[in-house]
Amino acid sequence: MTDTATRPLRRRVALWTATVATLAISTFVGRKSGANEVTMALVYMVLVLGTTTVVGRIAGAVISVLATGCLNFYFLAPPGHMFVDERDDMVALVTFLAASTLVARLLTRARDAADRARARQLEVEGLWRERERLLAETAHVEALRESEALKTGLLRAVSHDLRTPLTALRLEIESLERQLHAARNGNGAGPAIDEEPLHTVRRLSSEQQRLARRIDNLLALARLEAGLARLHVEPVPASWLFRAAAESLSSLLAERRFERRVAADCPELAVDPSLALEIIVNLLENAARAAGSGGSIELAAASAGEMVAVEVRDRGPGVPASVARELEDDSGVLWAPGEDAGPRERLGLGLQIARSFAAAHGGSLQLIPRNGGGTTARVELPAVLVPHGSELERQEQHA
Amino acid sequence: MSRSNPSILIADDDVAIRESLARELALSGFAPLQAADGAEALALYRKEHPDLVITDLAMPRVGGLEVIEGVRSWGTTPVIVLTVRGEEEEKVRALDSGADDYVTKPFSLRELLARVRAQVRRTGAASPVLRFPDLEIDTERRIVMQGGREVRLTPTELGILELLARRAGRPVTIAQIIRGVWDGSAQTSADTVRVHVGALRRKLEPDPANPRYIGTEPWVGYRFLVDPIEEPVAAAP
Numbered sequence: 088m089t090d091t092a093t094r095p096l097r098r099r100v101a102l103w104t105a106t107v108a109t110l111a112i113s114t115f116v117g118r119k120s121g122a123n124e125v126t127m128a129l130v131y132m133v134l135v136l137g138t139t140t141v142v143g144r145i146a147g148a149v150i151s152v153l154a155t156g157c158l159n160f161y162f163l164a165p166p167g168h169m170f171v172d173e174r175d176d177m178v179a180l181v182t183f184l185a186a187s188t189l190v191a192r193l194l195t196r197a198r199d200a201a202d203r204a205r206a207r208q209l210e211v212e213g214l215w216r217e218r219e220r221l222l223a224e225t226a227h228v229e230a231l232r233e234s235e236a237l238k239t240g241l242l243r244a245v246s247h248d249l250r251t252p253l254t255a256l257r258l259e260i261e262s263l264e265r266q267l268h269a270a271r272n273g274n275g276a277g278p279a280i281d282e283e284p285l286h287t288v289r290r291l292s293s294e295q296q297r298l299a300r301r302i303d304n305l306l307a308l309a310r311l312e313a314g315l316a317r318l319h320v321e322p323v324p325a326s327w328l329f330r331a332a333a334e335s336l337s338s339l340l341a342e343r344r345f346e347r348r349v350a351a352d353c354p355e356l357a358v359d360p361s362l363a364l365e366i367i368v369n370l371l372e373n374a375a376r377a378a379g380s381g382g383s384i385e386l387a388a389a390s391a392g393e394m395v396a397v398e399v400r401d402r403g404p405g406v407p408a409s410v411a412r413e414l415e416d417d418s419g420v421l422w423a424p425g426e427d428a429g430p431r432e433r434l435g436l437g438l439q440i441a442r443s444f445a446a447a448h449g450g451s452l453q454l455i456p457r458n459g460g461g462t463t464a465r466v467e468l469p470a471v472l473v474p475h476g477s478e479l480e481r482q483e484q485h486a
Numbered sequence: 487m488s489r490s491n492p493s494i495l496i497a498d499d500d501v502a503i504r505e506s507l508a509r510e511l512a513l514s515g516f517a518p519l520q521a522a523d524g525a526e527a528l529a530l531y532r533k534e535h536p537d538l539v540i541t542d543l544a545m546p547r548v549g550g551l552e553v554i555e556g557v558r559s560w561g562t563t564p565v566i567v568l569t570v571r572g573e574e575e576e577k578v579r580a581l582d583s584g585a586d587d588y589v590t591k592p593f594s595l596r597e598l599l600a601r602v603r604a605q606v607r608r609t610g611a612a613s614p615v616l617r618f619p620d621l622e623i624d625t626e627r628r629i630v631m632q633g634g635r636e637v638r639l640t641p642t643e644l645g646i647l648e649l650l651a652r653r654a655g656r657p658v659t660i661a662q663i664i665r666g667v668w669d670g671s672a673q674t675s676a677d678t679v680r681v682h683v684g685a686l687r688r689k690l691e692p693d694p695a696n697p698r699y700i701g702t703e704p705w706v707g708y709r710f711l712v713d714p715i716e717e718p719v720a721a722a723p
Contacts, residue, residue, distance in 0.1 A: 243573070247544055250570055254592040255502035261595045262510055299592055303571065310572075319574075319705075322680060326695060327702045337594075349695035360704030361574060388695075 102142045106150055109134060114157045124162040128183050131158060139191040147191040155184045238313040249302050260292050293338040300372060307365050307440050318447060322355040322471045323363060325388035325395065332367040339375045344383035353388050354470040356395050362444040363468060369437035370399040370464040377403025394467040402461035411454040414442060492537040492606050493517040497527035497553055499545045510595050524548025528556040538605055542568045543576055551583055558584035564605035574705045581706060587656050604655030616651045617715045621699065623651055632690055642667060643686040650700060650710040659707040683708060
């Protein structure tokens with residue numbers, strides 16, 4: 088039977104009251120109309136069945152007993168008394184009680200079985216839905232993983248296929264450079280060779296590096312768009328970033344005046360080394376191109392609250408205000424393929440990558456015009472912080 | 487073995503890179519051997535016993551990792567791997583498998599040659615005094631002199647410095663530092679190592695923010711940046 092205990096109290100009280108009232112009313116009506124004990128027994132039986140069904144087992148049992156009492160008191164001789172004259176009437180009473188109890192019991196059991204069956208069906212349906220949902224989820228996760236594996240595999244293959252000829256190219260150019268230097272210096276007896284081939288090979292080297300940078304940028308962008316740029320954060324010294332960036336752009340920087348300064352109190356950066364390097368290399372490349380041959384560039388790193396501020400400064404023509412504004416605007420897309428090439432395109436791609444990578448670390452990138460001309464690209468990235476009272480700080484002090 | 491020209495095995499599936507490297511290494515005084523894939527490399531290694539192995543990591547069929555494992559199972563021949571930008575985990579795995587150093591494509595010849603020389607160099611393992619420009623480390627008497635002044639280090643700091651300096655020019659992973667200085671004690675974490683290296687830098691480096699001796703190698707560990715001053719006396723053959 089549905090658990091009467093879970094029904095709200097008010098409803099239970101109402102039901103019980105209604106049941107008892109029905110008993111009282113039918114008794115009253117029966118007496119008034121002079122119904123005999125058989126009729127009343129049947130009426131009471133119906134009442135017991137109805138009560139068991141609607142209210143519950145306990146109510147049915149109680150009504151059963153009450154009805155037996157009413158039957159005895161009002162409808163069996165002698166009226167108005169609780170004892171019984173005739174032995175047949177006694178049997179009838181007892182039978183009534185037994186019958187109503189038994190029927191109520193059977194009814195209850197049937198209802199219980201039906202309820203359990205229904206509950207089980209609901210459970211099975213619930214489990215089935217759950218299974219469908221999990222299957223769908225698993226399929227989704229699998230699809231995502233496969234798609235990611237595909238993307239990673241594709242990027243890796245493209246990266247390898249592009250960098251292999253680039254490596255061979257670089258090696259051959261260096262070989263040529265060496266040969267030309269040897270030819271120029273080697274034989275003091277012969278005439279000095281033309282400077283022209285040396286200039287050419289230097290330009291070759293510079294273009295090779297520019298190509299390598301474009302490939303790096305495009306692969307970085309592809310990784311970003313594929314959602315594969317995950318951060319593996321570790322403590323990275325600013326000095327390493329500057330050195331590695333300078334090596335990446337050695338040809339370009341060879342004809343620029345280049346200064347680096349890491350402040351003495353500058354903490355290490357808590358960044359992904361390859362992403363952070365991409366940021367600095369892109370900013371450095373922009374600055375180097377803006378500065379032009381013979382121009383000067385400064386790299387500086389200093390503590391800025393909980394961040395490290397890295398600045399790349401040049402004395403070039405400066406950045407158009409529209410570009411600086413777009414950099415601030417989160418939703419701005421700086422690189423639009425198809426627009427005429429030129430300073431805007433170069434700035435666009437490198438800056439877009441730098442900004443995205445900075446944002447991925449929770450940092451920021453700004454372009455600030457300098458007094459006296461030129462631009463400062465200022466990127467703020469998280470610093471490695473040693474919390475006060477930490478184990479590390481204590482170890483540092485005892486080291 | 488007293489070969490005048492140390493032999494180097496080059497394993498790369500790209501013929502242009504292989505031949506370019508072979509040519510330049512030959513010009514720099516080495517005897518190159520070429521292999522187009524890992525299987526060929528291991529066969530050639532077993533036959534010729536080169537002094538050093540340079541291997542690409544991404545090769546068809548038998549790759550760079552298998553080459554490293556193969557070489558390591560035979561001995562301590564130095565192995566330098568060629569990695570690609572963006573494949574940092576691969577690089578760390580190679581180092582953990584036994585590779586000694588790496589260069590990232592596209593690399594410069596000068597860089598590769600420096601790494602090769604660092605690996606082939608006789609370290610004079612018995613020498614108790616390590617000499618570098620403006621730096622002298624006396625491991626026996628435990629005295630460190632930098633730029634004319636004495637640097638007082640704790641035993642741990644000195645242990646780290648010695649470990650890095652004896653492998654000057656070669657990368658040393660944090661795991662190797664823990665093994666070498668703390669005897670592989672399981673309680674030592676990477677952070678602990680970093681803290682000690684930080685303290686070492688502050689004491690040793692003239693400009694700790696721009697280290698001259700102890701360089702960080704992200705993903706990997708550290709590398710001693712300067713070459714030792716060559717001893718005038720020839721090392722033991």
